[in-house]
Amino acid sequence: MRLLLTGATGFVGGAVAAALAGRDLLASTVFLVRAATPAEGARRVSANLARFGVETAITPDQVVLGDLTEPQAFAAAPGLDGLTQVIHCAALATFSTNPAIWAHNVDGTLALARAVHARSPGLRRWVQVGTAMCCGPGLPSPVAESWEAGRDEEAHLVPYTRSKIAAELALRELPGFPLVVARPSIVVGHSRLGCAPSPSIFWVLRMAFALERFTCSPAERIDIIPSDWCGEALVSLALAPRLAHDLYHLSAGGRSNRFDEIDVAYAQASGREPVLPRYQQVAVDELRSLVPLFEQRLGRVNRLLILRALTLYGAFAQLNYVFDNQRLLAEGVPPPPPFADYLAACVRSSEHVPMTEQMAADFK
Numbered sequence: 001m002r003l004l005l006t007g008a009t010g011f012v013g014g015a016v017a018a019a020l021a022g023r024d025l026l027a028s029t030v031f032l033v034r035a036a037t038p039a040e041g042a043r044r045v046s047a048n049l050a051r052f053g054v055e056t057a058i059t060p061d062q063v064v065l066g067d068l069t070e071p072q073a074f075a076a077a078p079g080l081d082g083l084t085q086v087i088h089c090a091a092l093a094t095f096s097t098n099p100a101i102w103a104h105n106v107d108g109t110l111a112l113a114r115a116v117h118a119r120s121p122g123l124r125r126w127v128q129v130g131t132a133m134c135c136g137p138g139l140p141s142p143v144a145e146s147w148e149a150g151r152d153e154e155a156h157l158v159p160y161t162r163s164k165i166a167a168e169l170a171l172r173e174l175p176g177f178p179l180v181v182a183r184p185s186i187v188v189g190h191s192r193l194g195c196a197p198s199p200s201i202f203w204v205l206r207m208a209f210a211l212e213r214f215t216c217s218p219a220e221r222i223d224i225i226p227s228d229w230c231g232e233a234l235v236s237l238a239l240a241p242r243l244a245h246d247l248y249h250l251s252a253g254g255r256s257n258r259f260d261e262i263d264v265a266y267a268q269a270s271g272r273e274p275v276l277p278r279y280q281q282v283a284v285d286e287l288r289s290l291v292p293l294f295e296q297r298l299g300r301v302n303r304l305l306i307l308r309a310l311t312l313y314g315a316f317a318q319l320n321y322v323f324d325n326q327r328l329l330a331e332g333v334p335p336p337p338p339f340a341d342y343l344a345a346c347v348r349s350s351e352h353v354p355m356t357e358q359m360a361a362d363f364k
Contacts (some may be wrong), residue, residue, distance in 0.1 A: 001025070001028045001084050001085065001239075002028060002030070002082050002083050002084050002085075003020070003025065003028060003029045003030070003083070003084065003085045003086070003087065003238065004029070004030050004031075004032060004064070004079075004080070004083050004085070004086045004087070004116065005017060005020070005029055005030075005031050005032070005086075005087050005089065006031070006032040006068075006086075006087070006088050006089055006090035006112070007088070007089030007090035007091065007129075008031045008033065008045045008048060008049075008089070009033060009034075009044045009045060009048045010048075010089060010090070010093070011093075011187065011197060011198040011200055011227060011361070012089050012129060012184065012187060012227060012230060012231065012234075013048075013087075013089035013090065014048040014049065014051065014052055014197060014198075014227075014231075015052060015190070015197070015227040015228055015230055015231030016087055016089060016231040016234050016235060017029075017031075017045065017048070017049055017052070017054070017231075018049060018052035018053070018054045018228065018231060019228070019231035019232045019234070019235045020235060021049065021054045021056060022054075022232075023235065025235075026056060026058070029062065030062050030063070030064055030079050030083075031045050031058065031062055031063055031064065032064045032066045032074065032090065032112070033045060033063050033064070033065065033066070034065075034066065034067045035063070035065060037060075037065075038060035038061070038063040038065060039060045041060070041063035041065060042057070042058040042059055042060045042062065042063050045058045045062075045063070046058045048197075051193075051196060051197045051198075052190070052193065052197050052228070053192075053193060063079075064077045064079035064080060065077065066112070067108075068090060068103075068104045068105075068107075068108025068109065068111075068112065069100055069103045069104050069107075069108055071107075071108055071111030071112065071115070074112065074115065075111070075115050080115055080116050080119045080120065081119050081120060082120055082122065083116055083119075083120035083122075083123055084120070084122060084123065084124050084125075085123070085124060085125050085126075085127070085238045085239065086116060086123070086125070086126045086127065086238075087127045087129065087234055087235070087238050088109065088112070088113075088126065088127065088128050088129060089129045089234075090104075090109075091104065091105050091109075091129070091160075091164070092104040092105055092160070092163075093160060093362075094160060094362060094363060095158050095160060095309075095312045095313070095362055095363065096363050097158075097159055098159075101159050101160060101163050102159070102163055102166075105160070105163035105164060105166075105167055106163050106166050106167045106170065109128075109167045109170075109171070110167070110170055110171065113126065113171055113174060113177065114174070117174065117176075117177055123178055124178055125178050125180055125237075125238055125243075126171070126177065126178055126179050126180070127180050127181075127182055127234055127237050127238045128167065128168055128171055128179060128180070128181045128182065129182050129184065129234065130164045130165065130167075130168055130181055130182065130183045130184075131160075131161055131164050131183055131184060132183040132184060132185045132223070132249050132250075132251055132321075132323045133157075133161050133185075133186075133316060133319075133321075134149075134150045134156070134161040134162075134164045134165040134168075134183065135149035135150045135321075136149060136150045136152060136155035136156060136161075137155060137157070137319055138155070139321070141320060141321050141322050142253065142321075142322045142323060142324040143249075143321050143322070143323045143324060144324050145183075145245070145247045145248060145249050145324065145327055146247075147169075147172075147247060150165040151165070151169070157312070157315050157316060158312060168181050179246060180237055180243060180245075180246050180247075180248070181246060181247045181248070182233070182234055182237055182248050182250055183247070183248065183249050183250065183251075183323075184225060184230050184249075184250040184251070185223040185224065185225055185249065185250065185251035185252060185321075185323045186201060186222065186223060186224045186225070187200070187201070187224075187225055187226070187227050187230050188200070188201045188202050188205075188224045188225075188226070188227075188339065188346065189202055189226055189227065189342065189343075189345065189346040189349075190226055190227050190228050190342075190345070191226040191228050191229060191337050191341075191342040191345070192228070192342070192345060193228075193345065193349065194342070194344075194345030194346040194347070194348055194349030194350065195345075195346045195349040195350040195353070195358075196349045197227060198227070198361055199350050199353060199357070199358035199361055200361040200362055201313075201362065202346050202350055202358065203350075203355055203358035203359050203362075204309070204310075204313045204317075205262065205266065206350070206355065206358070207298065207306070207309075207310065207355065209263070209266055209275050210297045210298055211290055211293055211294075211297050211298075212275045212278045212279050212280065213279065213280045213281075213282050213290060213293075214259075214279075214281070214282070214310075214314065214317065215281065215282060215283065215284055215287075215314040215315070215317045215318040216259040216281065216317050216318075216320070217259065217281050217320075218258065218259050218260040218263070218276055218279065218281075219258055219259070219260065220258065220259050220317075220320045221256040221257065221258050221259075221320070221322050222256060222257065222258075222259060222262065222317070222339070223251050223252045223253070223256045223321060223322045223323050224252060224256070224257070224339040225250060225251060225252050225336045225339075226336060226337065226339075226342060229336040229337065230250055230336075232333075233250045233328060233333050234250070236331065236332075236333050237328075237331070237333075240331060243331065244327070244330065244331065245327050247327075248325075248327050248328045248331075249323040249324060249325045249327070249328065250325070250328060251322070251323035251324070251325045251328075251336075252322070252323075252325070252335075252336050252338065252339070253322060253323060253324055253325035253326070253329075253335070254322075254335075255335055255336060255337075255338045256322045256338075256339075257338050257339050257340045260274075260276055261340050262339060262340055262343065263275055263276050263279070264276075264340075265339075265340035265341075265343045265344070266343060266347065268344070269343055269344035269346075269347035269348070270347050270351065283318075284311060284314045284315050284318055287307065287310045287311055287314055288307060290307075290310070291303055291307060294306050294307075298355055299354075299355070301355060301356060302356065305356075305359070305363070309359060309362075309363070
C-alpha cells in the first residue's frame with residue numbers, strides 16, 4: 001500500500017493523518033504539502049498531528065511539494081508514482097468569496113487527479129472529500145446520497161459548496177478513474193480533544209447561545225460529527241477492498257441532536273442556565289436587527305464580519321437538514337457519537353479563545 005493524503009495540515013486532513021497513525025499506516029503514506037522545502041512540509045504535518053495528540057515525526061521523503069493553484073509544481077513529482085489510494089482533503093474551505101476557490105478546489109484538484117492517474121496505473125481508490133451541504137436548498141430531510149442534488153449552480157449559498165460539487169462531477173467524467181465521494185456533514189471539534197485541533201464552526205454555537213437568538217427552532221436537528229470519527233470513516237472508505245457505492249454521507253443521521261438538546265448540554269458544560277426559555281428564532285433577513293447586541297453580548301468584535309457570518313451560517317442552519325448515512329453504516333463503519341456527548345470537551349477547550357480568533361479558521 002502507498003497512500004497519498006492531501007490537506008494533512010488542515011482540520012479534516014489532520015484527523016485523517018491521526019487515524020492513519022492509529023492504524024500504523026503513516027510509514028506507508030506520503031503527503032502533498034504547500035511548503036518551501038520537504039523538511040518544512042514534514043514539520044508542518046508533524047505539528048498538526050501533535051494537535052490531534054499524535055507525537056511522531058514525518059520525514060521529508062514523505063512530502064510531495066505542491067500547491068493546488070500551481071499544478072506544474074507537482075506534475076512531475078516522483079512521489080506520485082506507485083500510489084494505491086488517495087484521500088483528497090485539501091481544499092480552500094471558506095465561506096468567504098475568496099477568488100482562489102475555483103482554481104484550488106476545481107482546477108487544481110483535476111490537475112492532481114490527472115497526474116496521479118497517469119503516474120499510478122495501479123490506483124485503486126481516490127476518496128474525494130466534499131461537503132454534504134453541496135446538495136443545495138429545498139430538499140426533504142433526511143437528505144439522500146444523490147448525484148443529482150446540487151447541480152443547479154444558482155442554488156448554492158456560497159462559492160465553496162458550488163466548487164466542491166463541480167470538482168466531484170468533473171472527476172466522475174475521467175475515464176477509468178476509481179472515484180469515491182465522501183460528503184461530511186458539519187464537522188465540529190474532536191470527541192476527546194474538543195476544539196483543540198481546530199475551533200472551526202463551534203463559534204457559531206457560542207454566538208447563538210450568547211445572543212440567545214438564531215435561525216433554528218428548538219426542535220430542529222443539527223447534523224454534527226467529530227473530526228476524529230470523520231477521519232476514521234475516510235480511512236475506512238479508502239482501504240475497504242470493495243464498496244457498494246461511489247457516494248457516501250459522513251453524517252450523524254439519526255444520531256443528530258435537536259437544538260434544545262445541544263442547549264442543555266452547552267449549559268451544563270459552561271455552568272449556565274439553558275437559553276431556551278429566553279431563546280428567539282429569527283429569520284435570516286432579521287439577523288441585522290441583532291447588531292446592537294453584538295458588543296453587549298460578544299465583546300469587542302467586527303460588527304460587519306459577525307453579521308456576515310451569522311447570515312451565512314444562519315442560512316445553512318435554516319435548511320434544517322439531517323443527512324442519511326445508511327450507506328456508510330452498511331459498510332461497517334460505526335455511527336458517530338452524538339454532538340451533545342462530547343460538547344463539554346469543545347466548551348472546555350475554547351472558552352478562553354476570543355470569538356474572532358475562532359472565526360479565522362472559517363473566513364480565509
